[in-house]
Amino acid sequence: MQIHDTPTLKAEARNLNFYYGEVKALKSINMPIYDKKVTALIGPSGCGKSTYLRSFNRMHDLYPGNRYEGEIRFYPDNTNLLSPEVDPIEVRMRLGMVFQKPNPFPKTIYENVAYGLRVRGENNSRVLDDKVEQALRGAAIWDEVKDRLQEMAPNLSGGQQQRLCIARALATDPELLLFDEPTSALDPIATGAIEELVHELKKRVTILIVTHNMQQAARVSDYTAYMYLGELIEFGKTDEIFIKPQDKRTEDYITGRMG
Amino acid sequence: MKPLTTEQIRAVIAKGKFRDNLFKAIGVFCLAFALLVIVALIADMLLKGAERFTLDFFLNFASRRATQAGILSAWVGSLLVMLVTALAAVPLGVAAGLYLEEYAKRNWITNIIEINVTNLAAVPSIVYGLLALGIFVYMFGFGQSILSAGLTLALLILPIIIVATREAIRAIPAMIREGSMAVGATRWQTCHYHIIPYAMPGILTGVIIGLARAIGETAPIITIGALTFIAFLPPVPFSEIDGGGSAGLFDWVMSPFTVMPIQIFNWTSRPDPAFEVNAAAAGFVLMVMVLSMNAVAIYLRYKMRKNIKW
Amino acid sequence: MSANNASDLPGVSDRLAYNAMRNWKERLIETVLLAAAAISVLTTLGIVYVLVSESFHFFQNVSIIDFLTDTQWTPLFDDAHFGIMVLISGTLVSSGVALLLAIPMGTIIAIYLSEFANPKVREVAKPILELLGGIPTIVFGYFALLVVTPILQFFLPSLPGFSLLSAGLVMGIMIVPYIASLSEDAMRAVPMSMREGAFAMGSTKLYTAVHVVVPAAISGLAASYILGISRAVGETMILAVAAGMQPNLTWNPMEPAATITSYIVQVALGDLPHGSIGYQTIFAAGLTLLLITLVFNILGQWLRAKYREAY
Numbered sequence: 001m002q003i004h005d006t007p008t009l010k011a012e013a014r015n016l017n018f019y020y021g022e023v024k025a026l027k028s029i030n031m032p033i034y035d036k037k038v039t040a041l042i043g044p045s046g047c048g049k050s051t052y053l054r055s056f057n058r059m060h061d062l063y064p065g066n067r068y069e070g071e072i073r074f075y076p077d078n079t080n081l082l083s084p085e086v087d088p089i090e091v092r093m094r095l096g097m098v099f100q101k102p103n104p105f106p107k108t109i110y111e112n113v114a115y116g117l118r119v120r121g122e123n124n125s126r127v128l129d130d131k132v133e134q135a136l137r138g139a140a141i142w143d144e145v146k147d148r149l150q151e152m153a154p155n156l157s158g159g160q161q162q163r164l165c166i167a168r169a170l171a172t173d174p175e176l177l178l179f180d181e182p183t184s185a186l187d188p189i190a191t192g193a194i195e196e197l198v199h200e201l202k203k204r205v206t207i208l209i210v211t212h213n214m215q216q217a218a219r220v221s222d223y224t225a226y227m228y229l230g231e232l233i234e235f236g237k238t239d240e241i242f243i244k245p246q247d248k249r250t251e252d253y254i255t256g257r258m259g
Numbered sequence: 260m261k262p263l264t265t266e267q268i269r270a271v272i273a274k275g276k277f278r279d280n281l282f283k284a285i286g287v288f289c290l291a292f293a294l295l296v297i298v299a300l301i302a303d304m305l306l307k308g309a310e311r312f313t314l315d316f317f318l319n320f321a322s323r324r325a326t327q328a329g330i331l332s333a334w335v336g337s338l339l340v341m342l343v344t345a346l347a348a349v350p351l352g353v354a355a356g357l358y359l360e361e362y363a364k365r366n367w368i369t370n371i372i373e374i375n376v377t378n379l380a381a382v383p384s385i386v387y388g389l390l391a392l393g394i395f396v397y398m399f400g401f402g403q404s405i406l407s408a409g410l411t412l413a414l415l416i417l418p419i420i421i422v423a424t425r426e427a428i429r430a431i432p433a434m435i436r437e438g439s440m441a442v443g444a445t446r447w448q449t450c451h452y453h454i455i456p457y458a459m460p461g462i463l464t465g466v467i468i469g470l471a472r473a474i475g476e477t478a479p480i481i482t483i484g485a486l487t488f489i490a491f492l493p494p495v496p497f498s499e500i501d502g503g504g505s506a507g508l509f510d511w512v513m514s515p516f517t518v519m520p521i522q523i524f525n526w527t528s529r530p531d532p533a534f535e536v537n538a539a540a541a542g543f544v545l546m547v548m549v550l551s552m553n554a555v556a557i558y559l560r561y562k563m564r565k566n567i568k569w
Numbered sequence: 570m571s572a573n574n575a576s577d578l579p580g581v582s583d584r585l586a587y588n589a590m591r592n593w594k595e596r597l598i599e600t601v602l603l604a605a606a607a608i609s610v611l612t613t614l615g616i617v618y619v620l621v622s623e624s625f626h627f628f629q630n631v632s633i634i635d636f637l638t639d640t641q642w643t644p645l646f647d648d649a650h651f652g653i654m655v656l657i658s659g660t661l662v663s664s665g666v667a668l669l670l671a672i673p674m675g676t677i678i679a680i681y682l683s684e685f686a687n688p689k690v691r692e693v694a695k696p697i698l699e700l701l702g703g704i705p706t707i708v709f710g711y712f713a714l715l716v717v718t719p720i721l722q723f724f725l726p727s728l729p730g731f732s733l734l735s736a737g738l739v740m741g742i743m744i745v746p747y748i749a750s751l752s753e754d755a756m757r758a759v760p761m762s763m764r765e766g767a768f769a770m771g772s773t774k775l776y777t778a779v780h781v782v783v784p785a786a787i788s789g790l791a792a793s794y795i796l797g798i799s800r801a802v803g804e805t806m807i808l809a810v811a812a813g814m815q816p817n818l819t820w821n822p823m824e825p826a827a828t829i830t831s832y833i834v835q836v837a838l839g840d841l842p843h844g845s846i847g848y849q850t851i852f853a854a855g856l857t858l859l860l861i862t863l864v865f866n867i868l869g870q871w872l873r874a875k876y877r878e879a880y
Contacts, residue, residue, distance in 0.1 A: 057769055064687070089272045090265075093771035103766040106784040115780070116770040120263060121271045168770070275773035279685075282775045286681025289674050290694060293749075296742050297701055300712050354605030362599050363606070375610050381796070381866050382859065383803020385830050386616060388837070389855040393619030397843055414612050421609065445591060447598045468703070475705025478805035478830065482837045482851075520707040520806070527711045527810050535715055542708045553703040557696045 007034035009075050010176060010206040011056070016082075017069035018048075018055055025051045027230045028070070033176070035075075038198060038207040040221035040238065042214055044253065048230040049210045053178050056081060056208065057095040058088035074176075093120065096169030096205075097178040101185045102161035104153035104168075109145050112153045112164055116172035131171050138204075139167035140197050159190025166197065170205075177201065179209035183216065195220050214254055218242050226250045301546060308540030316540060320490040321522065325533035330541050332489040333522035336405070337474055337548075339493060339511060340518055343409020344416065344473050349466055352417050353455075356424025356462075361450055380418040387415045388482025396483050403484040405493060406512040411479050416469035423465020427458035460563050464556045471552035475545065477520035488525075489517045519545045620859060623852030630846055636853070642816035642827075644850045651850065653857055655818040659733060659826035660861075663808055664801035666737025666822050667744055671797055674741070675748025676790065682749070683756040684778040695750065702746040710810030713739035718811065731813030731825035740807050744797045751796065755789020756782050788873045795869030799862050805830035829858045 011033040018026035026048050033039050041049040051060075058081065060066040072081040074094075081091050093116075104112050111118075113132040122128060132149070136142040141163040145156070153164055162182060169177060179198070183191040198207060198220045211217050217224050218238060225235040226247070234241060234250045245251040263271070319329025355372075363369040391411035401407040431454060439449040455462075493514035494506035519541060526538035628636070631651045639652025678698075682691050718735040722728045728735070759782050767777040783790065813825030814835045827835065833851045841847045 059765060059769065062765070062768060087269075087272055089275070089771050089773065090268060092769055093268055093272075095769075097766075097769035099762055099766060099769075101762055103760075103762045105763065105766065105781050106787075107780075115767075115772075118780075119271075119275075119770055119772045119776060120268070121274075165766070168766075172770070272771075272773075275776060279773050279775045282677075283681070283685050286677055286685055289677045290681060293674070293678065293701070293742065293745050294694075294697065297704070299716070300704075300708065303712070303716050304708075351605045351608055354602045355609060358599075358602035358606040362602055372606050372610060375613050378866060379609055379612060381799050381862060382616065383799070383805070383830065383862060385803065385805045385833055386620075386855055386859055389833070389852060390612070390616045390619050392837075393623065393852070394615050414608075417609060417612070421606075445595050447595055471703050475703070475707065477705070477707045478809075478834060481834050484837055520705055523707050523711060524806065524810065527707075527714060538711055538715075542711050545705055546708055549703055549705055550700060553700050557699055561696065 007037055009033070009073075010035040011075065011081075012073045013052075013070070014073060015070040016052075016055065016072060018051055018060070019067040019069075020051075021065040025230050026055070029232045031225055031232055031235050033206060033208055034223065035206050036202055036204075037222040038202045038209060038220055039223040039225065040217035041208065041210045041225050041227060042212075042217050042253070043227035043233075045212070047227045049227050050180055051230075052227065053180055053208060053210050056176065056178055057092045057097055058082070059097075061088045093172070094174065095176045095178060096172065096174030098162070098165050098169055098180065098182045100181045102158055102165050104156070104161050104164055106152065106154060108150050109153050109156070109164060110149040113167050113171050115168060120172065132167075135167040135171035136164075138170045138201070139163045140193065140200070141167060157190075159186050159193060162186060162190065162194060163197065166194075166201075170201075174205060176206045176208060179207065179211075181210050181212055184212060191216075214242075226253060228253070301543070304539040304543040304546065308536055308538075308543050311536055311540035321488055321517075321525075322490075325531065325537055328526075328534075328537055330519065330522055330544065332492060333517050333519045333541065334544070335492055336489070336516035337518040339405050339516065340408045340412065340480075341470055341474055343405060343512060344412040345466070345470060347410055347413035348416050348420055348469065351413070352420025352465075352469075353424050353462055355417070356421045356428065357450060357454070359421070360425050360428040361446065361454060376418050376421050380422070383478075384415055384476055385478040385482055387411055388479030390414070391479060391483045402513065403486065403515055404513045405516045407483050408480050408485060408516065408518070409512075411483060412473040412476060415476065415479060416473050419469040419472065420462070420465050423468070424458065424462050427461025427465070428454055430461065431457050460559060464559045464563070467552050467556040467559070471549045471556070474518075474552070475520055475549050477524055480518060480521060481524070485521055486515050486517055489515060519548075616859070620852050620856040623849050624856045627846065627849035627853045630849075631853075640818050642818075642832075644847055649846070651853075652818070653829075653854065655816045656827055656829045656832050656854060657857070657861075658818050658820060659808075659812065659816075659828040660802055660830070660858075662820055662822050662826070663733045663737040663740060663804075663812060663828055664798065666734055667740035667801045667804075668794075668797060670738055670741030671744035671748055671801075672794055675745045675793070675797070676752055678745065678749040679752035679756060679790075680778050680783070683753045684774055684782060695753070698746040698750050702750065704743070706743065706804060706806040707810070709739050709743050710736075710807040713807055713811035725823070728823055729813075729825055731811060732823055733808075733812050733819075733826055734822040736808050736810075736812040737822060739811065740801055740804050743804070743807070744800050747800060748793045748797045751793035752786070752790050755786040755793065758789065759785040788875075791872040792869055795865055795872070798865050802861055802865070803830065803858065805834055809834040829854045829861075 009032055013029045013031045016026055016029040017024060029052060041053060043049050054060055055068060056072060068082045074081050079086060105115060110132055113135050114128045117128055117131055133142065136145060141160060144160060153161065156164060183194050186194065195216060198209065201207060209221065221238045223236065224238045224241040226233045226241065228249055234245060234247045241250065242254060245254060316329045317334065318331055319327060320331050322328040359369065359372065388411065391407055395401045395407040395410055396403060435453050435457065436449055439453050493511035493516060496506060496508045496511070498506050523538050523541045523545065526534040526541065636651050636653050639650050640654065641650035641652050642655035643650045682694060686694070713735050717739055718728070718730060718732065721735055763781055763785055764777055767781040808828045809831040812828065812831060814827045814831050815825060817824060817826035819826050832854055836847060836851045
């Protein structure tokens with residue numbers, strides 16, 4: 001690949017274990033996330049890729065009985081996101097997340113995008129207007145909704161809803177954007193639009209994306225991690241992973257012999 | 260907008276968390292207040308009425324002298340009215356629920372019945388009293404009898420039993436029905452041997468909740484003109500009557516009567532505070548009756564939710 | 570075992586006869602069940618028939634204009650007046666007091682149980698709340714008159730022995746469990762993904778509850794409020810016991826007043842002859858009550874339909 005490509009670290013999992021009660025769902029994961037790159041997490045259902053993704057913004061803290069071990073270092077300030085001293089709300093304010101199924105709030109389109117800003121105490125309508133427009137443009141949905149900002153968001157189509165959710169995440173300038181199978185509930189055309197968007201977004205923001213679709217991983221990502229049964233089997237540049245995987249299990253998976 | 264500094268973000272979070280905790284305190288307070296009121300209510304009746312909890316209180320008729328007054332005719336009346344209510348409401352309610360879930364075709368008749376059941380549940384109970392006054396008491400000539408009261412309360416709790424029956428039937432998976440039909444059973448055989456037995460716990464829960472509601476109802480029974488001062492019991496079947504001869508099997512259903520809530524109402528409205536004690540004691544007895552019925556029903560329901568796995 | 574012996578099997582005509590009888594029996598059963606279901610429709614028709622026909626006789630003697638505009642309600646006096654507004658004012662004031670207490674308190678309890686309380690607290694509190702919903706209203710009436718009124722009089726010495734305030738507050742307590750329980754159901758039905766979306770944006774629990782969960786559950790909340798209103802408007806015994814039964818056109822909760830329901834009780838306790846104008850008044854009052862609850866129910870269904878569309 002490009003020779004001048006010397007990526008900087010945005011985050012790094014160090015010896016990360018995770019338990020749902022007694023069940024160990026992640027087994028000593030060590031993995032870098034590079035700044036302004038797209039990293040894809042692939043693997044069969046139940047391999048822990050979503051669990052891993054949701055560790056970054058401490059979503060597991062919402063439910064009782066979950067436990068982390070190890071660290072996720074976040075740069076440039078070198079914070080351990082999983083440290084008990086770090087407030088999960090503060091973590092979530094720095095990261096954005098887009099879910100498997102579009103989950104717009106039962107509010108207007110405008111208020112959906114302004115949500116994160118209002119959470120942060122921003123109520124100045126000029127600032128909000130600006131930010132909402134920027135975010136909607138960033139999510140490539142501005143032209144479709146600019147005349148109907150006061151309509152209820154749940155009335156949008158599925159693909160539009162998902163782009164709205166991306167706009168909602170973008171509005172607060174997240175340092176890392178987490179995508180949890182963002183296209184699994186969408187049709188191919190809407191999926192294409194989201195993929196294009198991801199490509200566009202990586203100029204501004206680091207992206208970690210879980211996908212069950214290997215072609216998608218190959219299309220959108222710079223780095224790919226293959227997970228299996230809670231373990232990180234292989235991590236590398238996407239081209240290398242897909243062309244000559246080092247591990248037999250990765251090869252089996254991407255060639256469709258296992259799934 | 261400049262990005263917020265870490266300090267600013269932390270200040271925002273601290274404010275949010277403060278509000279969280281404040282709300283949590285308010286929530287606990289409201290919950291505790293609601294529960295406390297009930298505890299106060301029960302404790303007040305128990306303490307105030309304590310001196311009346313003797314066998315005599317249960318075996319004496321109402322009287323002008325508070326200390327000698329008892330609830331005999333009231334609790335006997337309540338039980339008899341409940342008997343009529345259950346005999347009328349349970350078969351009707353279960354049959355209606357069964358029809359709506361298992362037989363009804365999707366047509367306008369079914370729609371009307373469904374809308375109707377929903378709306379009936381929201382009709383104030385005193386309106387049922389007016390209905391009964393016009394229909395049972397005068398048109399049918401049942402008078403101010405146990406029969407009139409029992410049927411009134413039966414109509415009142417019919418929607419509860421219908422809804423409970425339907426929910427219980429709906430929880431039975433289609434494969435049970437298909438399995439039964441597949442071996443050649445008719446619809447009724449399927450209902451008789453499968454649907455009704457499996458739905459029984461749910462139906463029972465609805466019946467108990469309905470009867471608990473009925474036993475505490477006062478307004479509709481006052482409206483049909485139940486007497487408050489009754490110093491006799493309805494005739495026991497085949498017992499001798501004062502005027503000679505013996506009572507028929509069903510003479511009691513036409514008898515005047517009083518029930519627990521009306522007795523309490525009567526005692527509560529008297530100016531003489533000595534009767535407050537009676538009202539408290541009778542109120543406590545009624546509460547125990549109603550709450551234990553409801554507790555059984557709620558227990559049944561929670562148990563069912565946990566146990567049934569198809 | 571003589572299974573292959575053909576003579577043991579019923580002949581074709583026998584089987585057809587059996588089928589015919591079975592079909593006939595099935596039809597009969599279905600008809601009986603339908604009749605049972607039709608009883609509920611008959612109940613409604615009966616209610617409408619009784620209320621309308623008796624009210625019809627009533628309105629032959631009293632003009633509807635007087636009924637709606639007169640400011641006195643003295644049906645049993647020689648100088649009889651039939652101004653229903655007198656009773657409606659009592660009903661509205663007591664319901665207003667009840668709902669001012671029950672709606673905020675019920676909603677707060679629902680939010681607390683659904684979004685804050687740990688599952689163990691919820692598992693205990695929910696059945697107890699449901700239990701409270703079953704307490705007979707006559708017991709609440711006793712409580713209002715003999716416990717709450719004296720307590721209120723301690724703080725408000727001018728409060729009379731009977732008052733809409735005292736009855737209304739107790740009525741509110743009675744309604745809290747309904748609103749709390751139904752609202753909690755509605756909020757728990759909001760998908761977890763919605764909450765996760767809000768938490769992922771960095772919102773706190775309260776912010777999520779108020780800005781995401783409550784709007785998502787609004788149709789369920791509205792339904793619970795409407796039920797609460799119906800309960801308050803139709804409640805009888807608490808008012809008959811604790812609010813006094815004298816007709817009083819007032820908007821002041823500190824006063825005693827009759828409501829539509831307590832007036833019906835008062836007349837029923839007396840000995841009015843069947844067919845007299847006094848007897849007919851309770852049906853006219855009952856019809857008014859039914860219309861008021863009907864309006865709220867239609868409003869509730871409309872609200873539900875409206876929000877279901879939006880969300």
